Amino acid sequence: MEIILRNNYNCKKKINVEEGIIISLQASNLNAIVNNLLNDYKFININNNQMYFVGENVYEEINLYNKIYNLSLINDVLNILGLDDSFFNKKIENLSYTEKIYLNIIRNLSLDNKKVLFYDVYNYLDYANQKKIKNLLLYLKDKKYIILITSNDVNVLYKLADYSVLWNKNNFEYSKTDDLYSDVEKLLKFKLEVPILSKITYKALKDKNIKLFYSKDVRDIIKDIYKHV
């Protein structure tokens, strides 16, 4: 599928995306790009800042939002998020903030649409719940969804995305995440944030002439550091 990204200066960039991949967006003009993307391609927008509920309980809320398109998918999603059927009976006013995030995810995934944007969903959550969202993304990837993610924490994007978009003014790049985020010179040139682990590898080479691997996991880089100290 071909997607044309537009910023608020109406500058356009084309990317080719496949089903079953996770794509991250890191850009200086992110909100405009996301809004245009939602308007142009009707992605499902899962956004913690846009959670408005009118139903009395979870079941009513989901039905008011949309009839569930794929019940088995919703059952799987409930399972991944560590919820069971009793969640449907919970009153909206008694939901914790995390449960509201989950309700928002479930009601959106009940739509008949396999293009989904997770807008900063990861950010607020603690480690245990981040793991659940990661598992959900992997599940949706397996179900051939096209998944876009944004986060104000670049380390999250580095860890989760298969492909990444980097866009700052005239600088644009779309490629495999591993390739893009291990090219620290390019990230610095683009004036975009660099993942911490990439930065350590880059600084070790540049300042100390130590060759570490680019890692996405703290445990991996520790082993590498241990060998070189």
Added chain:
Amino acid sequence: MNNLLILNNLSIGYKDLIIYKDLSFNITENTITAILCPNNGGKSTLIRTLSGIIYGLDGNIVLNNVKLTRRNFKKYIRNIGVVLEDLDYQFITDNVKEEITFPLVNLGYKKNIINKHIKDVSNICEIDNILNKKIKVLSNYEKIKVLIATSIIHFPKILLLDDPFRFINIKEQKKILNILNNIKNNYNISIVFTTSQISSIIDLENIIVLGNGKIVMQGNYNDIIKRDNELSKLGIEIPIMIDLSLKLQFYNLLDDIYYNVEGMVDKLWK
């Protein structure tokens, strides 16, 4: 320092769900206290109980020598400012200046005092430049600052905030912490905020960690961070630089926690 807020064997929750049983801790005057707690851990219920929105199931709460009871309710809440979780639902007006003026008008303050309070508080909360803006055009960061200003405009003894860092990035979190610090120092208002993120509590002196229905640990930032395994078990994420520093310390490759990459790389390969 004197105890300002005292929780004595407090049980909180709802009719069919007790979230904390026999919770006891004190908040001293002129301090900033972070309550670190994983998601779904009862942060909002705790703040709602402390601010009198819902009643505790058992035990008692005393603020500035006033016990929270139905009879003392007005006297109790007079000393409280509170910022709740849902940003958008807390605004009463559609304009920043009207919003922060509203509590003072409601309390019957005179116009000249209202104007002085607005000038002082908008300055300390760094909202002087947005006083004439509409609420709907504000960013989350600006909304939090306005909500803080509205909550302290009557100069309470304590300001309670329910996860104020939820919708803002780390740079903005640091700026809000700086504002809270200035509020504490200039107005002697104690601050209590909840969070599930360690990045929001770096260098704080007073931290209470809640989880599994009880106080898990209490102390300053350095005390808390050393117990990283317990925090991880609670589901609280350790920021990458801290996690890496602690693990490298374990292997005797570092002797301290490093918050920036340059410092860590320099120390590793001197």
